[in-house]
Structures are given as C-alpha cells and as structure tokens.
Amino acid sequence: MNVTPDLDARFREVALREGLVDVRYDIVDSPIGSLFVAATEQGLARIHFRPDGQEEALARIFGVRVLRSALDDVRRELNEYFDGTRTSFDLPIDLRVAPFHAEVLRELALVPYGRTETYGALAAKVGRPRAARAVGTVMNRNPIPIVLPCHRIVGANGSLTGYAGGLDVKRRLLELEGATLL
C-alpha cells in the first residue's frame, strides 16, 4: 500500500505550516552536480556538494525533525546564479557558527562577484592580518558555500589552494563569474 505523491505532498505541507519542522532540505541539480540545500525557518543553513547522509548531520545540529521539502527560493536563486543572471544572493541566512567564523563569513559575503581575494587580505579585513591560516579553516568549514563565496578566496600567489567541492568546481565557479585566474 503505497502513499501517493499527492498524499505525501499534503502531509509535508501541513507539517511545515504547523511549524513542526526543525530543518527542511532539498536536492537541487546544478551544472556542478547535485547540491544538498537545507534551511530553517530563519533562513538558508547548509549547502553540501555531497548529498548522501547529510540528514543525520542536520538532525545533530538543528534537531531531529528533519523533513525533505522543496526550497523554491533557494532553487530559483541558485539556478539564476548558474545561468549567470544573478551576481548576489538575497536569501536570508541562518548562520550558527562561532563568533570568529561569523565575523569572517560576514566579511567574505562582501567579496564581489567575479573578484578574488587572498586569505591574508580577508584576515586583515577582520583585524587579524596574521590569521590567514585561521581564515583558511573558516573557509574550509563554510556551511553555505557558493552563497557565501569562499570560492573567491585564493592563495597569496593566486593559486586556488583548496575547496570543499574540489578544485575543479572552484575553478568552474570563478570562470562562470568571469574572474581572472592565474
């Protein structure tokens, strides 16, 4: 006896409307592969490049009431970004990270589309010019890549250095944005 898509959709809709969900998630197709996106009532909370098994991580961080459901605004803005018609995101963000991480990520969000910045320069902007390595750690743990554009942060010599989604993805995002690469 299988639950019909209609009945299933109705349940998910009522569950959300009644505020019974800690965190919802969706899988969004993109030119760089499937993206796992998750949001709380406060806003976008996670983007992962590898969708498998992320539900458990969400449950640990946000609560066990994890439900899959379409995140239309997130999907639309990501689609527009990958189509090249969107250069900044308007999505509300739910950032649950330590204060230093929050400070660095807020500064990161200001790095313009199509431009790159070095780890050291970003460290200097938060008043910690010698903390390039710590900034690297913040980039490495960025909970919302693409929207918080850690792909725009590169090594002092212009090398791409590293990226959670792989260096190839970092390169493709910068190329999409028309950034000058060494």
Place this chain on the structure above:
Amino acid sequence: MMGNVATEPIPPFERFYVAHRDEVLGYLRRLLGQRAEDAWQETFLRALRAYDRLEHGRHLRAWVFTIATNVAMDDLRARPQPQPDGEPSVELRRDAFRDLEHLTGDLPPTERAAVVLRYGYDLAYVQIADALGSSEEAARAAASSGVRRLRRTHERHA
C-alpha cells in the same frame, strides 16, 4: 541485535517517515477502509509533534503503530462494539490468516486492530497492548475473540 538505549540514536524524521509511511497506510486501510487517508496524515502529524521528545530510537515501528491505532480507535469507537466472548485464547497460523484477512472489516474495532497487528504486522502482544491502551491479557483476548469471530464468519460464507 538490540542496540543499547543510550546508543540507539533517533533517526532524522525523514528516514523514520519514509521507512513506515506505506505500511502504516496499509494498516489504516485494513482498519478504516476509505477513511484511512485522513487518519494516516493525523498519525504522522502526531508522530512529528512528539518526535523531538523521544529519548531514543528503539521500537519506533511499534510506536507509530500505537499512534495509528489510537487515531483509528478514535474513529471506530463512534460505532457500537460487541463485547469480547471471554473464551480461551486461540492463535492462528500465518497462512490461515491470509485466508481470513478479507473478513477483518466486519470485526469490532479493538478485535480488528488486535488481529491485524498480531497477524498482519507480527507485533508482540505487549506492543499490541500498548497500541490498544490495554493490558497484555486484554490484547490477547481481543485477538483470540477476533480470530474466533473470523472463523465463524468464514464458515458461514463457506
């Protein structure tokens, strides 16, 4: 192998829901027929409302059957219910249940739930008792009474 209470984590609701949504709908259809869909939605909404207060992830299948039974009973109790027959308990073999299953719709609600949980979903009497909000003896008596009633109906139709 049974996990330790402390180490049996509560799965994300999505996994619990996907694992049980179909069989719970099947169960409610057996109890309520066409009215099953509303009861099914109510069952999972009740489960979701209580989900963040669970202390561990054990026995979630029996737990959701308990909720579904409560929802179904609320619906079924609006109708008259004959008393159990008070005779000694009987058990059915699985294959024998398959021959009688189509007749469960004529059973009184408690007997119907007890029989379907026992023979359709293989729950233990202690879990059926939880689902029915009764003692284990009462759950066993309800299932027995239901089985005898099914056999009588079957013989009449045979």
